Amino acid sequence: MTTNDGWDDARLSAVFAAxxxxxxxxxxxxxxxxxxxxATATGVGRRRSRWAALLPAAAAVGTVAASxxxxxxxxxxxxxxxxxxxxxxxxxxxxxxxxxxxxxxxPAPAKVAxxxxxxxxxxxxxxxxxxxxxxxxxxxxxxRSSAIVDCELVAEPHALMPHCxxxxxxxxxxxxxxxxxxxxxxxxxxxxxxxxxxDAQVGANPLPGQAIEVLAVGHLLDHRWTSCPPxxxxxxxxRFVIDRVVPADSEIAEISEPWLHDAxxxxxxxxxxxxxxxxxxxxxxxxxxxxxxxxxxxIDRGADLLIEQDGTELVWVxxxxxAGPTRAVATTYLVPAAPxxxxxxxxxxxxxxxxxxxxxxxxxxxxxxxxxxxxxxxAAIEIRDAGADDREIAIRGWFSPPxxxxxxxxxxxxxxxxxxxxxxxxxxxxxxxxxxxxHIDLDDLVSGWWPKVPGNGPxxxxxxxxxxxxxxxxxxxxxxxxxxxCRDRFVVDRVDWVHGESMPLSxxxxxxxxxxxxxxxxxxxxxxxxxxxxxxxxxxVDGPIGLVQIEPELRDDVxxxxxxxxxxxxxxxxxxxxxxxLVIDGSDEFQVLVSTPSPSLVAGGEHPxxxxxxxxxxxxxxxxxxxxxRLEALEDAREATPAEMARPWPATNGLRIENLAAETVLVxxxxxxxxxxxxLTIAPDPSPGGRHHGLHLSDARPACDAMGIGRGIxxxxxxxFDADDFVGTEEIELVAP
Amino acid sequence: xxxxxxxxxxxxxxATDRSLVDRARHGNLDAFExxxxxxxxxxxxxxYAILADEADARDAAQDxxxxxxxxxxxxxxxxxxxxxxxxxxxxxxxxxxxxxxxxGVREIAASRVGxxxxxxxxxxxxxxxxxxLEAALGRLSIERRSILALHYLDGRSLAELAEILDIPSGxxxxxxxxxxxxxxxxxxxxxxxx
Numbered sequence: 001m002t003t004n005d006g007w008d009d010a011r012l013s014a015v016f017a018a019x020x021x022x023x024x025x026x027x028x029x030x031x032x033x034x035x036x037x038x039a040t041a042t043g044v045g046r047r048r049s050r051w052a053a054l055l056p057a058a059a060a061v062g063t064v065a066a067s068x069x070x071x072x073x074x075x076x077x078x079x080x081x082x083x084x085x086x087x088x089x090x091x092x093x094x095x096x097x098x099x100x101x102x103x104x105x106x107p108a109p110a111k112v113a114x115x116x117x118x119x120x121x122x123x124x125x126x127x128x129x130x131x132x133x134x135x136x137x138x139x140x141x142x143x144r145s146s147a148i149v150d151c152e153l154v155a156e157p158h159a160l161m162p163h164c165x166x167x168x169x170x171x172x173x174x175x176x177x178x179x180x181x182x183x184x185x186x187x188x189x190x191x192x193x194x195x196x197x198x199d200a201q202v203g204a205n206p207l208p209g210q211a212i213e214v215l216a217v218g219h220l221l222d223h224r225w226t227s228c229p230p231x232x233x234x235x236x237x238x239r240f241v242i243d244r245v246v247p248a249d250s251e252i253a254e255i256s257e258p259w260l261h262d263a264x265x266x267x268x269x270x271x272x273x274x275x276x277x278x279x280x281x282x283x284x285x286x287x288x289x290x291x292x293x294x295x296x297x298x299i300d301r302g303a304d305l306l307i308e309q310d311g312t313e314l315v316w317v318x319x320x321x322x323a324g325p326t327r328a329v330a331t332t333y334l335v336p337a338a339p340x341x342x343x344x345x346x347x348x349x350x351x352x353x354x355x356x357x358x359x360x361x362x363x364x365x366x367x368x369x370x371x372x373x374x375x376x377x378x379a380a381i382e383i384r385d386a387g388a389d390d391r392e393i394a395i396r397g398w399f400s401p402p403x404x405x406x407x408x409x410x411x412x413x414x415x416x417x418x419x420x421x422x423x424x425x426x427x428x429x430x431x432x433x434x435x436x437x438x439h440i441d442l443d444d445l446v447s448g449w450w451p452k453v454p455g456n457g458p459x460x461x462x463x464x465x466x467x468x469x470x471x472x473x474x475x476x477x478x479x480x481x482x483x484x485x486c487r488d489r490f491v492v493d494r495v496d497w498v499h500g501e502s503m504p505l506s507x508x509x510x511x512x513x514x515x516x517x518x519x520x521x522x523x524x525x526x527x528x529x530x531x532x533x534x535x536x537x538x539x540x541v542d543g544p545i546g547l548v549q550i551e552p553e554l555r556d557d558v559x560x561x562x563x564x565x566x567x568x569x570x571x572x573x574x575x576x577x578x579x580x581x582l583v584i585d586g587s588d589e590f591q592v593l594v595s596t597p598s599p600s601l602v603a604g605g606e607h608p609x610x611x612x613x614x615x616x617x618x619x620x621x622x623x624x625x626x627x628x629x630r631l632e633a634l635e636d637a638r639e640a641t642p643a644e645m646a647r648p649w650p651a652t653n654g655l656r657i658e659n660l661a662a663e664t665v666l667v668x669x670x671x672x673x674x675x676x677x678x679x680l681t682i683a684p685d686p687s688p689g690g691r692h693h694g695l696h697l698s699d700a701r702p703a704c705d706a707m708g709i710g711r712g713i714x715x716x717x718x719x720x721f722d723a724d725d726f727v728g729t730e731e732i733e734l735v736a737p
Numbered sequence: 738x739x740x741x742x743x744x745x746x747x748x749x750x751x752a753t754d755r756s757l758v759d760r761a762r763h764g765n766l767d768a769f770e771x772x773x774x775x776x777x778x779x780x781x782x783x784x785y786a787i788l789a790d791e792a793d794a795r796d797a798a799q800d801x802x803x804x805x806x807x808x809x810x811x812x813x814x815x816x817x818x819x820x821x822x823x824x825x826x827x828x829x830x831x832x833x834x835x836x837x838x839x840x841g842v843r844e845i846a847a848s849r850v851g852x853x854x855x856x857x858x859x860x861x862x863x864x865x866x867x868x869x870l871e872a873a874l875g876r877l878s879i880e881r882r883s884i885l886a887l888h889y890l891d892g893r894s895l896a897e898l899a900e901i902l903d904i905p906s907g908x909x910x911x912x913x914x915x916x917x918x919x920x921x922x923x924x925x926x927x928x929x930x931x
Contacts, residue, residue, distance in 0.1 A: 007924060009889070011866070016889040019867040020782035026795060030777045033799045034770050037806045207810050208764070406907060421907075511878045513834065544922040565876055565926070 109284040109321035110135075110328045112217065120173040121190050123220075127238045131220030134328040135286060135321065138218065138240070139248060142196075142204055143170045143178030143187060143211035159224050159299060160195060160236040168208075169196055171216060171240065178211055194218065195241040204245045213248040216240075217286055219330060223351065224300070243319045243330060244287035270449060270462060271499035272316045275345040276333050278500070283320035286330045290314040296334065300350050307348070309338040316340075365396045365465050369496050370534055370573055374465055377429040378436050384488055388470040391576050392493065395468075397427035398461035399440070401450050414477035415550045416441055416486045427490065431461040440466065441491045444539040444550060444569075446506040449498045462499050467536060468492035469578065477552040493571045493578055494536035509540040515566055516586030522568045525588060526581045533574045540585075543567050551580070575623075611637040615678065615711050625713070626679045633717055637680075640666060640712030662720040668712035680713065753822075758815040761806075769809070773802050776819075779891070780826050786886035787830040789875055800829040817900065823891065824901045827883050834879050873923035881916040888913060 112135075118126070120140040126132070145168030170178055173190040180187050194216065204214045218241050228236035269288060277283055291299070294311040307315060316335040321327055332350040339346045367374050374394040375383070383393065402424035410419050418439065426437040451462050468491050475486035495503050507519045523535055541547050543564040548555050550569065554562055561567060566585035571578050615625040616639065627637045644666055649656050656668045667680065753772055760768035780801050785794035805825050812821055874882050887893045887901060898913070899906040 007921060012870075012885075012920075013889045013892070015863060015866040015870045016786060016886065018863045019871055020786050020890055022864070022867060023782070023785050023791060023794075025778050025781045026791075029781060029795060029798060030770075030774045033773055033777065033802045036799055036803050037769065037773070038766065207807060210807065212807075510880060514878055542919055542922065544926065545918050 108282060108327070109323050111284055112137075112286055112321070115217065115328065120171055120192065123240060124190060124192060127192075127220060127240075131238055133219050133221040133223070133326075135217060135219050135243070135330050138171065138216045140191075140214060140216065141172040141175045141211045142194075142206055142214045142216070142245060143172055143176065143191075144168055144206040144208050145170070145178045145186075146208035158228055158232075158236070160222055160228055160239045160241070161232060169193065169206075171214075171242075172211065175211055175213065177209075178206075179209060192240055195222075195239050196245065204247050214245050215248050215250065216242045216245040218242040218244075269316065270451070271340060271345070271501055272318060272335050274500040275335060275340065276318060276320065276347055279347045280322055280333075280349070283318075283322050286319040286321060288316065288318045290316050290337070293336070300332070300334075307334065307336050307346075309336050313338045365463060366497055369394050369465060369467060372467065372576070377427055377438060380438060380490070381436055384438070384470045384490075390469040390471045390473060390578070392467055392469050392573055392578060394465060394496070395427060395438075395490065396463070396465045397429055397438075398431045399427055399451075399464050400461040401425075413479060414474050414486060414552055415443060416472045416474050416489055416491055417478045417482060418485060418489060422489075427464070427466065428461065431463070439485075439489045440468070441472075441489050442495070444508055445492060445495060445537055446508050449495065449503060464495060464499070465497040466490075466492045467494045467496055467573070474552060493573075505535060506537040507540075508538070511540050511542075511566055511585075515540060515568075517568065517583065522570060522583050525583060526570050526572060530572055530574060530579070530581075533572045533579070536571045536573055536578070538571070539569045541567055541569060547582070551582075613637075613639060615639055615713070623678060627713070627715070628679060633719060634715060635663075635718050636716040638714050640668065640714050644714065645710055645712050657723045659723045660714065663717045665715045665717065665723050666712060667715060668710060678711070753818050755815055755818075758809075758812070758818045762809050762812060762815065764810075769802075769806055776822060777802075780822070783823065783826055783886055783890060784830050784833075786874070786890050787827070787879065787882045788834060789871055789882075793830075793833050797826065797829040797833040800833065801826040804829060820897060820901045823887065823893075824903065827887070827901065830883065831879055869924060869927050873920055873927050876923040876926065877916070877919055880912075881919055884909070884913055884916050885920060 115135050115137050117137045117139060120138060123136070123138050126136075168178070170187055170191040171194045172178070172187050176187040176189040176191075178187055195218075196216075204212050206212045220240055221237055222239060222241045225233060225236035225239075269290070272288065273283065273285060291314065292312050293307050293309055293315050296307065296315050296317070299317060309315075314337040316333075316337060318333045318335065319330045320333060321330050334348040334350065336346055365374065370392075372392060372394045374396050377395060377397040380393060380395045402421045405421065405424075407420040410417075412419065418441075422439065422441065425440055425442065427440045428437040429435045449462075449464075470490055471487045472489070472491045475483055478486035494506065497503060505519075505523075509515065509519070519538060522538065526535060539550070541550060543562045543566070547562055547567050547569070561582055561584070564584050568583040568585060570581040570583060572581055573579075611627040611629075611634070613625060615623050625639075627634065644660070645668065647658075647666070649668065656666075658666050660666050753776065757768045757771050761772060777798065781794055781798040784797040784801070785791065788794050788797060801822070805822055808825070812818065814821075874885070877885075884898065884902065887898055893901065895906050895909050895913070898909045902909065904912075
């Protein structure tokens with residue numbers, strides 16, 4: 001048997017090597033790989049995309065006779081005599097090609113995924129019938145000729161007229177050699193020459209002599225045709241302008257993922273879409289990317305003159321569909337990055353008449369989230385310094401990631417124990433140096449919204465609204481000398497809003513693809529027992545290590561949670577506090593973490609909650625209460641009546657259990673104004689060597705100094721039972737303030 | 738020239754010849770074929786260490802070189818070809834894993850028919866370790882398997898891992914640490930269950 005002992009680096013390396021060398025590399029792999037590479041290089045013999053069958057338009061793709069050459073709008077440069085190629089037989093307009101539907105007054109923009117899908121032949125038929133500006137998805141092969149052509153330098157080429165250097169790029173009906181028969185007549189299948197500038201090329205850019213199967217989203221009748229030279233007007237009208245092109249086996253959703261010009265790979269598209277939507281209403285993004293201001297001229301001559309920012313600053317270029325009668329026609333919006341960062345966003349809409357400016361402000365930060373007032377950093381500091389409990393509060397402030405610095409290894413005993421990077425992670429009151437600030441803890445939350453940290457300086461702060469708490473219960477696991485620091489950290493449970501944009505639920509799942517449960521299933525399970533309680537975040541961890549790391553109180557767990565390979569940790573907002581649900585992956589069993597060593601099983605599995613009803617206690621603060629009968633000994637349960645509560649009670653605090661009848665037991669205890677979801681579990685004694693059946697009373701709440709509230713329930717058992725036989729565990733004692 | 742070796746004593750393959758890379762970048766297929774033949778073993782074994790499946794490793798290795806051929810023109814620094822190729826390989830392994838999951842298909846390689854139970858009882862300690870390691874890796878995410886394989890199989894340093902994975906070195910350090918902890922836990926679990 002192999003043990004865990006002694007797995008040092010040398011042994012791991014040796015065993016990795018042994019594991020890898022015990023498999024033989026297939027002898028023909030290099031040869032078959034080169035065959036695939038050669039096929040890619042020549043565009044011949046490539047395996048077909050497995051998605052091809054899913055494309056409606058692709059079904060119409062057939063073998064085209066090699067002699068048929070369909071060329072549209074071929075330009076000079078290929079031949080001194082001008083365009084080459086002849087218009088071959090194409091289907092007349094009005095064939096089976098699906099048409100974009102543009103119902104008047106439709107309240108929402110068309111969805112990219114629902115756009116008509118055409119083959120290249122379909123698109124050629126559309127051109128013949130008279131081009132329209134609707135967005136379409138064209139399935140075809142993007143090939144680049146390897147021909148070398150002498151080009152005359154054109155200083156200011158029109159955006160719709162390809163540069164000579166760009167010649168040789170074909171959108172082909174089917175896979176074929178882009179070099180054709182070598183006579184510079186183009187491919188031997190129907191094709192057209194699309195407009196594909198660098199702003200659309202990310203993701204599918206064939207090398208010379210190659211062809212790539214693609215989905216190209218684009219349009220004909222681009223509005224810029226009106227500024228083309230008269231002699232080229234028809235050519236410009238018929239130019240297929242590709243807004244975004246992706247490999248054919250990509251998900252269609254990837255088309256609208258932000259891309260970036262090489263100029264600044266560190267930018268993030270935070271807030272771009274919201275500012276456009278604040279100006280024009282809901283949009284469906286066809287493509288979104290960023291270019292330096294100096295390069296905008298290549299997209300729209302003149303637009304660069306409107307944009308007053310440094311030429312090297314980025315401008316976001318968004319092609320988007322909007323609601324209304326032209327909902328399938330995309331519009332170009334430009335959003336300069338510098339004003340956007342400063343909270344004074346500008347949006348330019350590019351139209352036939354030119355660029356018009358729409359001054360918009362970033363949507364203001366919310367003032368209330370989940371029924372919690374959003375506080376300033378200064379107000380949060382006041383609360384913290386006044387001795388905050390772990391009640392959830394919302395704070396608005398500015399965040400920039402800590403610098404990427406080396407931190408010496410620290411043996412943390414609590415997940416809220418700050419390391420050196422944490423010491424530099426703040427939420428500040430204003431996007432300026434100095435000023436009030438609090439340390440925040442963003443661990444276990446998705447960080448995709450973080451501003452990028454440039455290599456040569458600090459990043460630009462971003463305005464955010466976060467929900468979280470001071471005085472995290474896990475602070476008790478910090479070493480005593482840093483415990484105050486741990487308690488003063490603001491542990492974020494949800495990033496709710498970032499620079500005008502509401503954030504989705506954070507699901508941090510390093511096991512993505514390996515979990516049995518899905519986030520949706522986990523959310524539904526938690527919602528089934530806490531329907532009115534919003535989930536703030538989810539993190540997936542492994543039981544043996546990850547769970548103990550983020551929930552150190554489970555270190556001596558006796559419930560077996562830490563033996564499960566994957567646990568979903570769900571942070572839920574309940575009565576202004578966080579309750580943590582621990583869901584075992586692949587099961588319908590989950591437990592609630594309370595401030596005691598043993599989570600209690602509350603639902604799912606074989607033991608769903610048996611009874612639930614509100615406990616009134618004081619009239620204005622009823623709390624939901626659940627009884628879980630894991631021994632199946634219970635007939636009924638109800639809240640104790642005032643008369644029963646008034647019975648003598650020798651103790652002033654703690655717990656009192658007594659028989660009202662042989663099969664009826666009255667349980668009373670001292671609750672408090674901080675009670676949130678008390679639960680009573682009748683279960684085997686979980687203590688090591690436990691021999692008794694126990695009564696566990698628990699509540700996911702911190703220690704609370706509020707006035708005690710008498711609470712009581714009556715249990716009707718199926719069997720006679722002496723109250724003295726109940727064994728209360730320590731959990732009961734924790735209930736008493 | 739001192740030969741680099743892994744902690745376990747295995748030699749690290751020498752870097753790919755710069756002139757080959759340059760010729761391949763300019764479209765020379767013969768040069769690229771030389772690279773394929775020189776690097777195929779390393780790429781295949783890396784893919785296998787991540788995917789633990791011969792059919793998947795074969796697909797990933799092939800996709801690695803097809804992608805590399807398509808993209809090599811964009812390679813800015815030929816000196817970093819090997820790191821770049823490993824990044825391509827890691828991505829290919831991820832894509833293969835994702836596609837396999839999407840299709841819900843599991844192929845059984847011929848060499849595995851018969852199963853672990855049929856392995857000779859007299860397997861050497863290293864073979865037994867390798868079986869335990871393979872099973873333990875199966876419990877980890879693809880990202881953790883990738884970083885562990887790059888570090889222990891290919892002997893990549895933290896700085897090299899940062900370059901290959903395109904993440905800060907501090908992140909590499911914490912991810913490697915976490916991956917090792919997870920691997921140890923998985924090995925422990927394997928040991929307990931046997």
